[in-house]
Amino acid sequence: MHSQINIERLYQELSRQIGPSGWWPAESKPEIILGAILVQNTSWNNVEKTLIQLKEVTDFQPQKILALTIDELQSLIRSSGFYKNKSRAIHETFKWFEKHQWDYSKIVQRYSTELSQELLTIHGVGEETADVLLVYVFDQVVFIADAYARRLFSNLEERTYKNYSQLKRAVKLPQHFTSFDAQEFHGLIDEFGKLYLKDEQKIDELREKTVGL
């Protein structure tokens, strides 16, 4: 049996050290959706270049995004890498939202607890991107078990979470977490990862405060 992290204390401690995270860094939901796809296995630094291009050309207006030819879209997002995959993912995801008139609250009502499964039917939207959309677009209280989270939890608990679903199953957010908390928790984990994941002393310090038996 591994020692487990006290999620409550981890959230509080990360907030105290580096909060507020300011995540997700975007001014609109279409921009969040674009960022969520573009950042797949890619540094945010590369994504920012792409977002600047997209803003200039489309101002993140869905109808303008969808009006781009596949070649135009690929050209605009090229610096984010995997541009063939991502151009298709962006197009299919935006078509999906268009099908639902970009009515976020209505989508939540319609699919209810099945929304995650529905998002996963979109080509190019996998486990993590679906959770990111749930948290930052649909304001759901969900844990995002991304690479930074897996590394952090693996380090703190001194074990190895091999993939997304393994950590996802292991982490239950506190009942009282609001959608803001879920957003902030993810942002803090990733920001902490960027800053300190290679700092053993920092990790040890955090472990003492968040891991019990």
Added chain:
DNA sequence: GGCCAGGACACCA
């Protein structure tokens, strides 16, 4: 100049 980044998917056993 190789390694890696805020994954997803096809294919295989």
Added chain:
DNA sequence: TGGTGTCATGGC
């Protein structure tokens, strides 16, 4: 269900 190869750019 779980493991592996592939997709691609830019920063270090």
